[in-house]
Amino acid sequence: MPRTRGRAPAGGRADALSREVVVGAAVELLDEHGERGLTFRLLAERLSTGPGALYWHVANKDELVALAADHVLGHALAEVPPPTDDAVAGLRTLAVTVFDALDRHAWAASRVTAPATLANALRLFDRIGSLVARTGLPAERHFEVSTAISYYITGVSAQIIAPGLTVSPATSREDFLARTADRWEALDPADYPFLTRTTANLRDHDDRDQFTTGLDLLLTGLNATTEPGRPA
Amino acid sequence: MPRTRGRAPAGGRADALSREVVVGAAVELLDEHGERGLTFRLLAERLSTGPGALYWHVANKDELVALAADHVLGHALAEVPPPTDDAVAGLRTLAVTVFDALDRHAWAASRVTAPATLANALRLFDRIGSLVARTGLPAERHFEVSTAISYYITGVSAQIIAPGLTVSPATSREDFLARTADRWEALDPADYPFLTRTTANLRDHDDRDQFTTGLDLLLTGLNATTEPGRPA
DNA sequence: ACCTGAACACCGTTCAAGT
């Protein structure tokens, strides 16, 4: 749990630290160096303080990164265009907007978790649920379908954006895919009949299309289940 | 890249180390203590050697954990029942079998990546692709649909099984969900209309059902797209 | 209430030396 944070510090420094300031600086560092490159010493230096000071505002590194990811998610949600009449279309835009935001902050993708606990993850799930509720689906299915969509957004985004969560921000996605395609090409077609046939697709596929392909499959499935009900 | 590993060591110890032995021991430690609990010192002790020895067999900790995860995936694939005539049903069984295997090794879930590079991940993707090819879907869509299913399996499994990838193996899934449900209950219904309505569902939902709900949505979507084509 | 910075208890990884 967070420590209490008051107003302007009584006897402290002018540019007072706060949880927001710490998290904001962490986002910058995370963008620059990835999760492993974020260090309490480095962050402290950036904020002209000692490492110990940061622990007054966040419990530990896990919490710090989680808060930073939730911060990114917050920006994403703020960008989501207002919903129209078509609830399914609304779900699609919501999902894609979140994907795009995470794509700009690869480290965050694997940190937005799906049984939501932080403020913006909660908001995301609530928005999904509200849209699902307007879909015509019977009420007893609202929860499971919302969860499925929510899992899809966070889980698949993470897979696409930060596969293995280990690749340093140095290696570009293109390099990674190109190297993988090379490896596929070298395989024996007898063992991997499908793989060896589709190498070309891997080389020039688009990440974002990949995300929407599965999403549309899911939403089509949803429509197919809803059909007999009312429209909006 | 792996170092060469020969036969029985020329002048070495009787219980020779090998990449397989190292990875096998790593899987055990990972099951016991999670990724953070796996240490080169601890692993070396387990194998009665020094930490340096391990670096002859694996490049670093990332590779070690990746290989361990691929090992788990290999066991999963060996358990998959032989495919029947129904390709879509085959995809479903494959997905669920992998989910179940990962569920028994939570640390592995986030390490099985979806543009496949390691042996068993390659096999998984090839199996998915071969099943998709038998689905009646036009050939130009095989790759994107296979990728979508593959992303769903690995991504959503990781979200469900190891949310936040941070929770220590100590905290049980039930505790985590219960605590999250408590938090949801405390929220203001004005801000979170959907969330506050569905707390009960979170408390007693089943992870596996959750996985299959989304999967079935996806496969239904697939069927809907395939319908006009030939059946098997 | 909040900040400072030294110190603790670890890590992953390297490498000269052995067999």
Added chain:
DNA sequence: ACCTGAACACCGTTCAAGT
């Protein structure tokens, strides 16, 4: 070719002391 184990260069985190 493979193993040994000490040493290096870090980490996250704590905490007594300050303001």
